[in-house]
Structures are given as structure tokens and as C-alpha cells.
Amino acid sequence: MDLKPITTKERLAIPRQTMPAQDPAERVHNFNEVNLGYTPEMAQKEAMRCIQCKDPICIKGCPVNIKIDKFIKLIAEGNFLGAAKKIKEDNILPAICGRVCPQEDQCEKVCVLTKKYTPVAIGNLERFAADYEREHGHIELPEVQAATGKKVAVIGSGPAGLSCANDLARFGHSVTVFEALHELGGVLMYGIPEFRLPKDIVKIEIEGLKKIGVEFVANTVVGRSVTIDELMNEEHFDAVFIGVGAGLPWFMGIPGENLLGVYAANEFLTRVNLMQSYTFPENDTPVFNCKGKNIAVFGGGNTAMDAVRTAKRLGAEHAYIVYRRSEAEMPARAEEIHNAKEEGIEFLLLMNPVEFIGNEQQWLTGVKCIRMELGEPDDSGRRKPVPIKGSEFVLPVDMAVVSIGNGSNPLIKQTTPEIEVSRRDTIVVDINTMATSKENVYAGGDIVTGGATVILAMGAGRTAAKAIHEQLTGQSSDPR
Amino acid sequence: MYNIVSAIFLAENIKKIEIQAPRIAKKRKAGQFVMIRAGEHGERIPLTIAGSDPEKGTITIIVQGMGKSTRELNLKETGDTIHDIVGPLGTPSHIEKFGTAVSIGGGVGTAIAYPTAVALKEAGNYVITINGARTRDLVILEDEMKAVSDEAYITTDDGSYGFHGFVTQKLQELIDSGKPIDYVLAIGPIPMMKAVAEVTRPYGIPTVVSLNPVMVDGTGMCGGCRVTVDNETRFACVDGPEFDAHKVDFKNLSDRNRMYLPEEKQSVEAFSHKCHLGQLH
Ligand SMILES: Cc1cc2nc3c(=O)[nH]c(=O)nc-3n(C[C@H](O)[C@H](O)[C@H](O)COP(=O)(O)OP(=O)(O)OC[C@H]3O[C@@H](n4cnc5c(N)ncnc54)[C@H](O)[C@@H]3O)c2cc1C
Ligand SMILES: Cc1cc2nc3c(=O)[nH]c(=O)nc-3n(C[C@H](O)[C@H](O)[C@H](O)COP(=O)(O)OP(=O)(O)OC[C@H]3O[C@@H](n4cnc5c(N)ncnc54)[C@H](O)[C@@H]3O)c2cc1C
Ligand code: SF4
Ligand code: SF4
Ligand code: FES
Numbered sequence: 001m002d003l004k005p006i007t008t009k010e011r012l013a014i015p016r017q018t019m020p021a022q023d024p025a026e027r028v029h030n031f032n033e034v035n036l037g038y039t040p041e042m043a044q045k046e047a048m049r050c051i052q053c054k055d056p057i058c059i060k061g062c063p064v065n066i067k068i069d070k071f072i073k074l075i076a077e078g079n080f081l082g083a084a085k086k087i088k089e090d091n092i093l094p095a096i097c098g099r100v101c102p103q104e105d106q107c108e109k110v111c112v113l114t115k116k117y118t119p120v121a122i123g124n125l126e127r128f129a130a131d132y133e134r135e136h137g138h139i140e141l142p143e144v145q146a147a148t149g150k151k152v153a154v155i156g157s158g159p160a161g162l163s164c165a166n167d168l169a170r171f172g173h174s175v176t177v178f179e180a181l182h183e184l185g186g187v188l189m190y191g192i193p194e195f196r197l198p199k200d201i202v203k204i205e206i207e208g209l210k211k212i213g214v215e216f217v218a219n220t221v222v223g224r225s226v227t228i229d230e231l232m233n234e235e236h237f238d239a240v241f242i243g244v245g246a247g248l249p250w251f252m253g254i255p256g257e258n259l260l261g262v263y264a265a266n267e268f269l270t271r272v273n274l275m276q277s278y279t280f281p282e283n284d285t286p287v288f289n290c291k292g293k294n295i296a297v298f299g300g301g302n303t304a305m306d307a308v309r310t311a312k313r314l315g316a317e318h319a320y321i322v323y324r325r326s327e328a329e330m331p332a333r334a335e336e337i338h339n340a341k342e343e344g345i346e347f348l349l350l351m352n353p354v355e356f357i358g359n360e361q362q363w364l365t366g367v368k369c370i371r372m373e374l375g376e377p378d379d380s381g382r383r384k385p386v387p388i389k390g391s392e393f394v395l396p397v398d399m400a401v402v403s404i405g406n407g408s409n410p411l412i413k414q415t416t417p418e419i420e421v422s423r424r425d426t427i428v429v430d431i432n433t434m435a436t437s438k439e440n441v442y443a444g445g446d447i448v449t450g451g452a453t454v455i456l457a458m459g460a461g462r463t464a465a466k467a468i469h470e471q472l473t474g475q476s477s478d479p480r
Numbered sequence: 481m482y483n484i485v486s487a488i489f490l491a492e493n494i495k496k497i498e499i500q501a502p503r504i505a506k507k508r509k510a511g512q513f514v515m516i517r518a519g520e521h522g523e524r525i526p527l528t529i530a531g532s533d534p535e536k537g538t539i540t541i542i543v544q545g546m547g548k549s550t551r552e553l554n555l556k557e558t559g560d561t562i563h564d565i566v567g568p569l570g571t572p573s574h575i576e577k578f579g580t581a582v583s584i585g586g587g588v589g590t591a592i593a594y595p596t597a598v599a600l601k602e603a604g605n606y607v608i609t610i611n612g613a614r615t616r617d618l619v620i621l622e623d624e625m626k627a628v629s630d631e632a633y634i635t636t637d638d639g640s641y642g643f644h645g646f647v648t649q650k651l652q653e654l655i656d657s658g659k660p661i662d663y664v665l666a667i668g669p670i671p672m673m674k675a676v677a678e679v680t681r682p683y684g685i686p687t688v689v690s691l692n693p694v695m696v697d698g699t700g701m702c703g704g705c706r707v708t709v710d711n712e713t714r715f716a717c718v719d720g721p722e723f724d725a726h727k728v729d730f731k732n733l734s735d736r737n738r739m740y741l742p743e744e745k746q747s748v749e750a751f752s753h754k755c756h757l758g759q760l761h
Contacts, residue, residue, distance in 0.1 A: 180699050182517060182524075182564040219566035221699055225503050247701040251713060258713065258732055260739050264703035270696055275523070281750050284523040284548055285696075286743030362735040409700050410718070 008051050016118040017046040024342040028312050031194045031278060034339055035099070040080065043128040047076035050120045053112055058122060061110035064459045066090045068107060068122055075125055084133035085140065087126055092166045093159060095134060095201050097455050098127025100192060100302075102333045106455070134204060144212050145172035150472045153178060153237040155222045155412075158186020160243030160445025160457035162206070165214045167465030168241075173472065175214045176237075180221040183274060186245055188454070190274035191266070193306050195313070196336070199273075223411030228419075228441060239440040239468045242419075242427060243461060246406040246446035252298070256356025257402070261288060261364035265299070265307045265403035272310050288399045291315035296367060296395060298322050298353055299403030300330035301451075305337065307401045308345050319345050320395070324352040324372050324385045350374070350385060354392065356400060366394045406451050419443075426450055433467035434460055442468055481561040485538050490620045493545040494588060495554045496530070502537030504529070504567045510599035511573030511690070511722055514541065515698040516553070517564040523549045526695045526717070528592040529568060539567075542591035542620070548747035569698045570721050573599060574688070578663035581605040582654070584647050584676055586612045586668020590621055592690055593667040594628075601628045605663070609633065610650045612668070616641035648675045661685050666725060670734045677725035687725035691716050693733060694740070708732045 020036040021027075027034055038046065056069035066087055074083035087094045101107075103123040111119035133139055150173045154161045157179040168175045183189045185202045210216065222228065222244075231237045249264035251257050268287065271277045275285035295316045297308040300323035312319040321340070323330060326349050330337060341347070348369070355368040371391035374383035408425040420428040420437035427436055427443040434442045444460025446452055469475075483500040490496050504514060508529045515524045531540040545551040556562070573596045581600045585593035590611045601607045609629040613619045614637045626632045634642030635650050643650050647668075655661060664687040666676035673689040680687040693705040693716050700718035707716050708729035714720065 180566065180701075181697065182566070219564050220503070221566060221569065224569055224699075225507060225567065247699075249701070249703040251703070251706075258706060258708055258736065260736060267696060267702035267704040270702050275696070276521075280743065281747050283521045284747060286740045286747070288739075289743070361738075362732075411700070 006048065011049055011051055012113070012117060014045060014049045016049065016121055017042045017124070019121070019124050021339075024339075024344070027195070028343050031313060033198050034195050037131055038124060038128045040078075040132070043075050043080070043125060044078060046121050047072045047125060049113070050076070051112070058107045058111045058120070061107040063106065063453075063455045064090045064462070066107075066126070071129060072120065072122070072125055075129060080129055080132040081136070081138055083125075083129040087129055088142070091126075091455070091458065092163055093205055093454070093458060094126050095130035096159070096188060096197060096205070097458070098123050098125075098130055099197050100333075101455050102453060104334045134201070139204075139208060141208070141211055142166075142170055144170050147174070148172040148473055150174065150238045151176070151236060152239045152241065152468060152472075153231045153235075154241045154243060155228075156180075156186060156243035156245060156445070156447075157184040157206070157216065158243055158245050158445060158457060159188065159454045160245070160447075160461040161186070161241065162209060162461070163458040164241045164243060164444065164461030164465045164468075166209055166212070167462050168468060169209070169212045169214045171465070171469040171473075173469070177214060177216045178220045178222050178226075179216065179218045180244075181274065182218050184216055184218060186243075190270045191303065191306070193269065193273055193310055195309070196306065221411065223415040228412070228416045228438075232440070238472055239442065241434075241461070241464050241468065242412060242436070242441065242443040242447060243445045243457070244409060244412060244447045245457075246408055246426075246451045248407040248409045249402070250405050250407055251402055252353065252404060254353060254355055256358060256364070259356050259358040259364045260362050261399045262356055263288070263399070263401045265297070265303045265401050266406070268307055268401050269303070269310065272314070278314060287314070289314075290399065292317050293398040294318040294320075294396060295399040295401070296320040296322050296348075296397045297401040297403055299405075300325065300332060301403065301405070302332045302336060304401075304403040305332045305340050307403055309336075309340055309343055311399070311401070312343055312345060320348050320397070321345055322348045322351050322353060322367075322369065322395070324350065325382065326350055326374065329382050348395070352385070352387065353400075357394065364398060364400055366396045367400060368392055368394050406446075408447060408450075412447075416441075424450065432463070434464035435467060440471065481563065482565050484556055484558055484560045484562065485536075486558050487556050487560070490542065491618050493554065494542060494591075494618070494620055495545075495556075496540060496542050497553070497556060498538050498540045499562060499565060500537055501539050501565055501567075504565070505532040505537050505539050506534045508532050508539065508568035509572035510575065510595040512568035512570045513698070513721065514539070514565050514567030515569060515695065516541070516562060518549060518552050518556070519563050522552070522563060524564075524696060524698065525549045526569070526692075526698055528595070528690075530591050530594055542588065544588035547744045548751045551748070551751060566698070569717060571719065573665075573722055575599045575603050577604045578686075579605065580608065580659065580661050581663040581665070582608045582610065582651065582661055584610045584612075584651065584664065584666040584668070586647055586666075586672040587614070587618070588620075589666075589668030589672070589690075590625070593665060594621055594624060596665055597625065598628050600663075600665075606630050608654065610635060610647045612636070612647035612672070613641075614638065646675070647672065648679050651676065651679050655679070655683060655685075664688070664725075665690075670730055670737070673725065673728075674730040677728070677730075681726055688722050689725040689728060690721045691723060691728065691733060692721070693736060
């Protein structure tokens with residue numbers, strides 16, 4: 001397409017293109033994706049808003065430094081496949097990151113347009129390019145270097161494991177991914193719901209890895225089914241990457257937490273997403289019947305938003321977010337908070353649960369909450385909520401979901417004590433190489449950082465792959 | 481897909497299934513379990529590994545048909561396959577030479593207790609087994625239990641075989657006879673395990689039970705299997721399933737196990753309907 005010369009002023013006059021979405025009234029009755037994606041025309045128009053900075057500062061805001069200016073230019077020119085290819089030089093899962101990255105805290109936060117105008121919709125454009133490539137069946141398999149004869153085991157098939165496996169396979173190593181669950185993809189499959197990230201997209205990405213030779217072994221819990229030492233000594237893996245995520249739900253330790261109807265977010269979301277209980281009884285796994293019920297989710301992160309919107313879709317009458325700070329402090333993506341509000345989720349802010357209350361049959365009937373006010377900033381720089389004396393009241397609810405974060409699963413630590421862990425049980429690594437304290441064992445993603453983001457986990461997987469390659473072959477090479 | 485090498489009924493509604501799963505066969509220890517998903521749309525359910533043959537690469541499970549998932553498993557025949565199986569999971573039984581160890585099994589709990597009874601015997605204990613069933617036809621693993629026991633007792637609720645009464649009555653009888661008992665393992669329905677705990681409590685006999693909360697992943701990820709032990713929340717799939725019987729909150733466990741009663745009923749009804757119409761397979 002021939003681009004008419006367009007002045008900066010004209011570019012700045014184009015309004016940010018809003019992503020079409022399912023109508024809120026309709027989407028609360030289904031699990032289909034909320035956002036519908038840009039049309040090519042919209043994508044080009046949005047891409048035209050980018051003023052192609054000489055020093056594209058947006059790139060620094062992206063944890064994997066996607067060449068944002070370049071791929072956006074390609075979209076503006078109508079070269080959508082070229083744009084997808086450009087993104088994939090740095091990010092192997094663009095269809096996923098475009099959907100779930102907290103752009104407003106990363107690339108879009110630093111875009112020069114942000115201060116005076118609205119930022120370029122970098123995430124939406126990334127998603128568009130990746131979707132276009134996939135939907136047009138043009139996914140090109142990346143080049144794979146000659147086989148090195150080295151074997152690497154990757155533990156966990158979340159974004160950290162997948163990106164590490166991808167790069168290692170391209171370096172020519174033989175890669176086997178071990179996954180505890182029966183489905184591959186980690187949180188992308190069992191945590192983030194279909195309405196935000198269609199599972200078919202994750203499956204297609206994983207098919208791509210299989211095509212470049214990555215082997216996947218599901219139903220294998222490393223630490224129980226086989227240990228890291230056995231993998232290295234008996235099955236002769238030359239190196240191991242640990243990407244097991246943060247998967248041990250925290251509870252609040254308040255009375256009544258074991259009543260019937262109280263879930264950890266992981267369980268609620270796993271039942272619905274992984275086991276597809278929303279189709280019960282076609283799928284055998286049940287989940288609390290939310291129809292016409294009042295439900296409350298405790299927390300303010302992405303997981304909490306996913307849980308509460310899931311409950312709404314399962315038919316909840318009132319679905320509350322109960323969060324002890326104010327909206328400004330909520331860690332969830334801005335878009336999800338916005339979408340949740342559109343869907344009629346009720347936000348009860350500056351409020352903290354102190355006790356779950358049950359009936360004679362031990363079913364949850366309500367939660368005693370206390371109102372909070374914001375005091376002085378704490379270590380994290382956020383103003384610390386303090387309870388207001390005497391402000392307790394009982395919120396009547398039939399089901400509650402605790403979503404206050406996850407710690408580390410102890411299985412690897414128990415069976416491989418040489419791997420140094422922090423006080424919080426996260427694995428300690430050299431951040432330049434992701435090497436752990438055990439020789440030829442690397443780690444990355446949530447197991448190192450604690451619950452973080454998809455893109456950070458991916459970045460860590462890639463850093464580790466590079467270091468593993470250098471360690472195994474003594475040469476540095478770039479597969480990109 | 482995992483191949484079923486053999487599948488035979490031990491008693492009405494209780495089936496012994498041997499499955500090809502070499503990694504698990506090599507690794508498993510007494511007291512550990514697997515999570516099984518029979519078919520593509522199935523639930524993940526926990527089942528104890530009753531035995532294994534590392535050479536053949538097989539493990540054995542013993543399944544009692546309760547609801548939809550276990551009944552579906554019990555329809556499997558030799559040559560059929562199982563969609564997913566993962567393990568071994570859970571902390572293995574704590575085995576040492578206690579002296580005299582009593583292993584008590586109730587119903588299908590007999591199958592769950594069996595591997596631990598074997599391990600107790602191998603560790604040099606004087607092993608007494610008490611296995612209870614409602615009636616004679618439901619007695620399972622009689623010969624196997626005899627083979628690992630120094631004394632083996634069977635109790636039936638209706639007196640149709642062995643000792644007439646509950647396993648707890650037999651246990652009380654042994655204690656009253658002045659036999660020194662150093663360790664008790666009890667596995668079966670929750671009321672039975674609770675009753676055993678009450679029998680041994682006054683004597684301070686170390687007693688262990690294997691808890692059966694509802695599980696989803698079996699790896700410590702979901703928190704659904706949480707039980708209250710010594711007033712603390714523990715995850716049965718990683719911290720257990722065996723716990724100190726004198727510290728378990730059995731009421732909370734049996735309450736929590738009622739969570740999906742209406743859905744379980746619905747599943748079974750839909751399943752029976754399909755069975756009648758011959759729409760399975
Ligand atoms: C509900 C929810 C919503 C989220 N929303 C967002 C979002 O919108 N944007 C965003 O950027 N981030 C989001 N996150 C965070 C993001 O998903 C994680 O930071 C990211 O998935 C971490 O990747 P990972 O590869 O480290 O681990 P995971 O994705 O957790 O994958 C780890 C994998 O390892 C497997 N495993 C664990 N132990 C073993 C073992 N012993 N042996 C074998 N396999 C094992 C697990 O089963 C799992 O499949 C969300 C998280 C949740 C839970
Ligand atoms: C560690 C452990 C080891 C076990 N070993 C054996 C064994 O060797 N042989 C055997 O026959 N049974 C065993 N069980 C019990 C078995 O898992 C349940 O009977 C089975 O899950 C019931 O499923 P269902 O669909 O047939 O019945 P449902 O109709 O769904 O339920 C019947 C009852 O089983 C329990 N249950 C339901 N779903 C689950 C689940 N996902 N996890 C755990 N319990 C559930 C509930 O208490 C419920 O009331 C074990 C349980 C645990 C926790
Ligand atoms: S990967 Fe995430 S941070 Fe990077 S450009 Fe894409 S949306 Fe922005
Ligand atoms: S900072 Fe914004 S305007 Fe500048 S190149 Fe990046 S996306 Fe375009
Ligand atoms: S079954 Fe999920 S944590 Fe134990």
C-alpha cells in the first residue's frame with residue numbers, strides 16, 4: 001500500500017482506536033472472548049498514530065524490547081505478516097501478550113504520546129498482527145540450527161517454560177518439557193479464562209513448538225514422578241530449566257476459611273477453565289452453582305478480576321470484589337477493571353474480611369468485613385490500609401473466593417535441597433543467566449519472582465535459554 | 481493414553497485394575513496415590529496405588545464404584561485405556577519398626593491400607609490386620625492380607641463372616657487382651673476412622689489415618705483438599721494424605737466432602753440413564 005505522506009499533526013489528530021468488544025449485557029452470559037480485535041482498517045489507522053520517534057522510548061518499556069516502532073510501521077504500511085514476523089524476533093507469544101500484558105504499566109506507559117494525548121495502542125496492534133498471521137495460516141516455522149546432541153529438560157509448560165523450550169530447540173538442542181497437569185500451558189490454560197484468552201490460541205502456539213521438535217510429557221510432577229537428579233543422572237539431560245510458576249495458594253488465616261463455599265482462586269478457576277465445569281454435566285467436574293447467588297472475591301489483582309467475572313458468567317446475582325485498598329492501588333490490568341465494571345461487578349473498596357460465617361450445615365452465609373482507611377505509605381510505597389474501629393458489618397454471600405496471591409510449591413525444594421531458595425521459598429538465580437546454585441540448573445518466571453506477568457516469565461525463559469546454550473556449547477549465538 | 485493390562489472385579493462394585501505406567505511403577509512408595517482421569521471429559525480423582533510391578537512397568541489400583549467417575553472406571557476392561565494418570569503423589573507412609581502394628585481397613589479402605597501393611601511387615605513389625613466389610617460378599621484382599629499378617633482378622637457388620645461387629649470392637653478386644661500395640665493405621669469411611677481414633681486416644685497409641693478430601697490437581701496448587709489438623713490448615717495431597725488421627729478435625733472433613741452432593745447425584749443420574757440406553761462406548 002502506498003502511504004500518503006502524513007504530517008505529525010495529522011497523526012496526532014487521529015483518535016485512539018477502541019477495540020470492538022462484545023456487549024457487556026450479552027457477554028456476561030457466555031465464555032466467549034470479550035474483545036473482538038481490530039479490523040485491518042482500524043489497525044492501520046491506529047498504527048498511523050505512532051509518530052515513529054527517533055528514539056523509540058516505548059521499546060524500553062517492554063520487558064523483552066520488541067521493536068515496537070518497526071512493527072507498527074509495517075502495520076501502517078499494510079504489511080501485517082511482516083509485522084508479525086518482526087514481533088516474533090523478540091516475543092514468541094504475541095497473540096497472548098497482546099491480550100494480557102499490563103500495557104499501561106509497560107510499553108504504553110512510556111510512549112511519548114501518553115503525556116499529552118493517549119498512547120498508541122501497542123498491545124492491540126501486537127494482538128492484531130499475531131491474529132492476522134494465525135488466521136491467515138501463514139505461521140512460518142522459525143529456523144532451527146543443526147542438532148547439537150545436547151539434551152535439556154524444561155519443567156513446567158507455562159510461558160517461562162514455553163519460551164525457554166522454543167529458543168533451546170532453535171539452538172539445536174533436544175528439548176523435553178515435563179508438565180504436572182494433563183494440559184499444557186500453565187496459567188494460560190488453567191488460570192486466565194477463555195473470555196480473556198481463548199484456549200485455542202495457546203494450543204496453536206504449543207503445536208508450533210511441537211513442529212520444531214520440542215517434546216512434551218504431560219502428567220509428570222517433577223519432584224514426585226521423577227527428580228531433577230534422576231533427570232540429569234539417569235536420563236542424561238545436560239541441563240534443566242525450572243519454570244514451575246507460583247502455585248501454592250495463600251489463605252487469609254481468618255476464622256471460617258474452611259467452610260463449604262469458600263474457594264482459593266486457583267481451585268475455582270481450575271475447575272472452570274481446566275476442567276471446564278461451566279459445561280457441567282457434559283464435563284464431569286462440578287463447581288459451586290452460582291446461579292442467582294451472591295458471591296464475593298477477595299483481592300484486587302488479575303486473578304481476582306478473572307474469578308469475579310467468571311462467577312458472574314456462571315449466573316451470580318451479585319458479584320463483589322472486596323479489596324482492602326482503593327482502586328488506584330489495584331494491581332489488576334486497567335482494562336480488566338474497566339471490563340468488570342461494565343459487566344456489573346460491584347466493587348467494595350477499602351474493606352477487609354475478618355471472618356467467614358456459616359450455617360448449621362457449615363455452608364457459607366456471609367462474611368464479616370471491616371472498613372479501612374488509607375494511612376501512611378508502606379514498604380511498597382502504597383498507602384497502608386488501616387481498619388476503622390467499630391465499622392464491622394456482615395456482607396451476605398453464598399460463595400467466596402480468596403485471591404490474595406500464591407507462594408511457591410515446595411516439591412522441588414524438598415527433593416533438590418542444593419537449589420538455594422529465598423526466605424519466601426522462591427528460587428534464587430543470577431539474573432543475567434538465570435542460573436541457580438546447582439550446576440546446569442536454571443530457573444525463571446513466577447518461581448523466581450513470585451506471581452508476576454506473562455511477559456516477564458517469557459523474558460526469563462529466553463535469558464535462561466541463551467545462558468544454557470552458551471554453557472552447553474561454549475559458543476554464543478543468537479537465534480533471532 | 482495409558483493401557484489397562486488387566487481389570488477384574490474383586491467383589492461386587494470393587495474392581496482391581498492394572499495399568500501400564502512405568503515411571504510411576506518405578507517410583508511409588510506405600511501410602512502414595514495417583515490422580516486419574518478416565519476419559520476426555522472426566523474428573524481428576526485420587527486413587528491409592530495398591531501395588532506395582534516395576535519390571536512390567538505397571539501399577540494396580542482398586543476402585544469402588546461410588547459416583548460417576550468411579551463407576552465409569554469400573555466399566556473399563558482389559559485392553560481399554562485411561563486418558564490421564566499422574567503420580568506418585570502425596571507423602572509416602574512413615575514406615576519404621578514400631579513393634580506391633582495394627583492395620584485397619586474398612587470397605588475399599590482395605591485396598592488403601594494394603595500397601596502400607598506390606599511395608600510395615602517388610603520393616604520387621606509384628607503386623608495385625610483387621611479388615612471390615614458390611615457383609616461377606618464385600619470382603620476383599622483376604623488372602624493378600626493373610627500373607628502379610630502375623631494375625632489377620634475379618635469383621636462383618638452382619639456377622640456373615642469372621643468377627644460379628646465393627647473393626648473398632650475387634651481393636652478394643654485386642655487392646656483389652658493386654659496385647660502391647662505400638663502403632664495403628666486406620667483407613668476407611670470417615671466415621672470409622674474417627675471411631676478408631678477415639679478407641680486408641682485414651683491409651684495414647686500413635687494412630688494414623690489416610691484422609692480422603694475432594695481433590696482436583698493433587699499437586700498442592702488448588703487448595704481444595706485442605707483439611708484441619710491440630711487446628712492448622714494442611715493440604716492433604718502434599719502434606720498427607722496420612723495424618724495423626726488424634727489431631728484431625730473429622731467433622732470439617734466430612735462437612736467439606738458434602739460440597740458437591742447435588743452435582744454428584746445429577747452426574748450419577750445422567751450416567752445411569754446413558755448406561756440403560758447403552759450409549760456408552
Ligand atoms: C488467574 C490469573 C490471571 C493472570 N492474568 C495475567 C494477565 O492478565 N497478564 C499477565 O501478564 N499476567 C497474568 N497473570 C500472571 C501470569 O499468568 C504468570 O505470571 C505467568 O503465567 C507465570 O509463568 P510461569 O511460566 O512462571 O508459570 P505458570 O504459568 O504458573 O506455569 C507453571 C507450570 O508448571 C507446572 N508445574 C508446577 N510444578 C511442577 C512440577 N513439579 N513438575 C512439572 N510441572 C510443574 C504447572 O502445572 C504449570 O503448568 C495471571 C495469573 C493468574 C493466576
Ligand atoms: C488420597 C486418596 C486416595 C483414595 N484412594 C482410593 C482408592 O484406592 N480406591 C477407591 O475406590 N477410592 C479411593 N479414594 C476415594 C475416591 O477418590 C472417591 O471415591 C472418588 O473420587 C469418587 O468420585 P465419584 O465421581 O465416583 O463419586 P462422586 O459421586 O463424585 O463422589 C462420592 C464421594 O467421593 C468424594 N469425592 C468426589 N470427588 C472427589 C475427588 N475429586 N477427590 C476426592 N474425593 C472425591 C466425595 O466425598 C463424594 O461425596 C481416595 C481418595 C483420596 C483423597
Ligand atoms: S510484549 Fe507486552 S510490554 Fe511488550 S510491547 Fe507487547 S504488549 Fe507491550
Ligand atoms: S513511543 Fe509511542 S509514538 Fe514513539 S515510537 Fe513508540 S509507540 Fe510510536
Ligand atoms: S488437590 Fe489441589 S491442592 Fe491438593
